[in-house]
Amino acid sequence: MVASEAQGGSILVQTSPYPHVVEDEPDGPSIQVRLVTTDPAAYADFYSVWSNPILWFVQHGLYGRALSPVITQAEHDAFDNGYAAVNRVYADAVVDEVRARGGKVLVLLQDYHFYLVAERVRELCPDVVLTHFIHIPWPSPDEWRVLPAGIRERLLQGLLGSDVVGFHTRRYARHFVLCAQELLGLEVDLDNLLVHVGDRIVRARYYPISVDTGALEATLGTEEVAGHVAMLRYGFLDGDRRLILRVDRTDPSKNVVRGFLAFGTLLDQHPELVGKVSFLALLQPSRTDVPEYADYIALIGAVVAEINARHTKDGQQPIDLRMVEDFALAVAAYSICDVIMVNALADGMNLVTKEVAVVNRRGGVLALSETAGAYEELGEYAVALHPFDVQQMADALYEALTMPLEERQRRLSAAAEQVRTHDVGRWLSDQLDDLSQLAGYL
Template sequence: MSERTPLILVSNRGPCTFERATDGTLRPRRGGGGLVTALTGLVHHRDALWIASAMSEEDAEVAERHGGGAFTVELDDVSYRIRLVVSDPTAYDRFYNVIANPLLWFIQHYLWDLSNAPEIRRAEVEAYEYGYRVVNEDLAAAVLDEARAFDEAVVMLHDYHLYVAPKVIRRERPDLFLHHFVHIPWTQPDAWRVLPADIREDIYEGVLANDIVAFHTRAYRRNFLLCCHELFGLEVDMEAGVVRAPDGREVWVRAYPLPISAQTFQRTAQRPAVHEYEREILRRRREHLILRVDRADLSKNILRGFTAFDLFLEQHPEFREQVTFIAHLIPSRQDVPEYREYLERIEALVAVVNHRHGTTDWMPIELRLRENLEEAIAAYKHYDLLIVNAIWDGMNLIAKEGPLVNERNGVSLLSENTGAHEELAEFALSVNPFDVQEQADAIHRALTMSAEERAWRAQGLKRIIAARDPGHWVDDQLADIEAKRAGRDPLAARPH
């Protein structure tokens, strides 16, 4: 793909959000989430315009100051060209809090208790029509406005918030190249039957309006192809990763595992604040340290992780007062009732485990409900066991960050349902996220493992994690974009 080809990124959350300083000025702050981290790596690699939703009143004010158009912002020594799109607040609330979260998120993580929920009523249908579609149309309109200046352009859309936007763009500008990366799992066909047929069809028509659809793993790629065939009877080539869209176009379906920037993360691990937190950890640590770092999200399987630790202590009492479990949890989506209840259940279970096993000078689980990168990295460097037992996860970068900077040959307990498992399984302790006894046994195995095996596993993880960086991830996608634009055979492109 030529460096001269204009590149437009589109996502719900942008690289920054604005907040008002004490002097009244509006200042940018880094946007949260793994998606922003991934796309920031892309911007480092290639000039791009980044279109995103205005997430706050301050964002909307900045957008208005620039007439709703694009502008440049400097953040962390990086220059971003961005455009913030303001949607009607009621429409945005329906888009985000009714459809994207929880409906689509729950479908794509198999989180619904189908005997009880969801119940699709008029409110949900109207939220899709007058919320989800409206915000998608707003972002698509911004893309079309920016693309008017170009005879050709590549538009890279991101994640589950924007399934409808490609269809809007395709209708007006069939000449634009559309690439859509889905950063969360893609579930099997039956999971999608939760949605009313017309909504389901609208979503798939939107996704299939792209030229390339991308996922983090081969498993999610396979699920998408299977959905296209089973739900809609479309022609699918599983080997080549190609779907014949309803309008006759060939859509390539690809997998690009997301790496982390080893060099950047290792540099962050040497910050003075990290060293200060390390000293505190080393002063207070027992013989063994178990760690998890997560959002307090239902998909992360936090309750079963604590239950497995409870079972481990019950079955191996010799470890009492010898091990501490630090859990860095970031409260997530507290405006969604299921998430508020989940956080309450987490706190209640921690209290039960600490009461059952704790002593006057030892608390088995240390729960830290806050977001503090330096504190988390300090714990990364000194754990003996890292627990990543998610029910389902698109990738899970924590499974890569921890082993990269760990200095104790720490062991990784890794759910087989994380995207990272496809790359790291050989050197991790793989577990079924629903099998609590297996997780308890894995905890015991990790804490009694020989030094030789610990070193072999830790070195293997570091080697895989450091082998690729975000630049490779971007290059792979741009190479496929160029191959498809040039009309090459999908099987002749690089293997996926």
């Protein structure tokens, strides 16, 4: 048996003022959480073989293809006995909940771990309304050809059990429709992002996720953040010094190494900035059990050490690298940075740019990768970064650092307005409004 429900079946979680389990009647907003436990071996294949790294690497374009991936019988077995098996257990749990509510309900599935769930739920509960939102990029059909045909077809057919498949950007939604056409041979309407599946029509839609602007503003106003701001100002902004910031996980898709190489090139080509510009990097170690991630962390450290050795002046290192996960510290840094650097190779959205737009009080410039999902919304207010071009990124950083204050403030104000009028509440309400029209009963 792959999985079984935890004893008791579910827990009640009150979501305010912070998530916590309650045993009696809640005195605030709450949600019933059904618990499903999985066999460790099945879960390892589900998560640590297929979800990460395989699907993550495919969808972020991280495989070099010359040497990776290498799909062997072990990966085929891991798909069947791990990814597919765990998806089936979660699908059956969803089916139980749907049937308990009469069969005609709305189910919202999330992300790349559960691509096979919708098809089974629809098979057993044909009246259900299913939407599956994917939070990471969806690449073009050719990227999916690195996977065995049978597996990629099962993934696509699983998703097409949904009524709506949601993405952050139109580009990702269009890629999904093209995959249905080119990899499955289905009839599609590319202009309207529709896929014909038998007598059903599956809709691809795009809803750019955002941030809770009120919660961000509240965090900015706390004493903890104020203390961090004071220390950061003292450490980085005395006199006419400037601060470049990045806040990221140490995921290869975040392109941290090339970002530092671009900063090193900036200092090489503009020696007058040495000692005048610092780069604060707040990085959170990610998936260190995956060899590619562990190797990437080591490479980050080596590149930073080399640049610091080359450009340290009067005892002051240009890069301050901190492996830390501290949201209050991040918000403090957001509020006072001159430039935020986001140079991801691929990113479903990237909320760091949106967070900075809301809380920055220094006319901060968004230096934003053209391949991040956020670029569709905020690109016109940002300095564009081409994530593979170190020289272009160095030039873009120089443009950002030398941009007139009035222009910096104009762009930041416009970006902040875009985020405030398209916050996370709107992200959800837009989806529910569309589903209401589709279902006719919500």
